[in-house]
């Protein structure tokens with residue numbers, strides 16, 4: 001729940017009211033993300049020249065924790081629909097064991113090949129490990145999936161471009177960027 005200031009007509013005062021988190025629905029995020037692309041690019045330039053990197057990390061982290069606590073990712077899964085999983089080679093054996101199949105069969109059934117780092121790339125989109133709205137790897141999903149959209153990770157300043165791109169897929173990343181604009185009192189028309 002998020003607290004909003006609401007004007008109370010009878011008393012003439014502003015009151016704080018709890019309201020459910022309202023965010024862009026997952027099916028509309030591509031449209032709104034694209035629409036905000038230029039604006040977000042300008043906001044990124046503003047942050048680069050005005051924001052303190054440590055403070056920016058703190059603001060990202062705190063918004064990440066607040067919004068993730070209130071949002072149900074199982075109603076979205078845009079990340080699993082838009083990106084392939086990359087599973088490190090040293091996790092293949094334990095993931096195969098978790099799914100109760102030999103490692104060779106696991107590799108053949110679920111992966112299209114390996115990238116330059118030797119990580120195994122899942123087949124097709126949506127990611128082939130997505131079943132309905134749940135990942136069949138559960139806690140065995142790769143760390144890169146667990147950390148997505150990386151908005152609580154260090155060095156947000158160095159990753160702004162990537163975060164702005166992710167904001168065209170992930171409603172949480174989109175919301176964090178919009179809230180940061182408010183926190184920094186930034187508007188597309190100047191501060």
Ligand code: SF4
Pocket residue numbers: 026073074076077078079080148149169170171172173
């Ligand atoms: S992390 Fe983002 S894209 Fe993935 S399910 Fe949650 S809100 Fe959707």
Ligand code: SF4
Pocket residue numbers: 079080083084085122127128129130131134135136137141142145
């Ligand atoms: S491995 Fe699981 S969490 Fe990662 S993209 Fe595939 S379905 Fe989503």
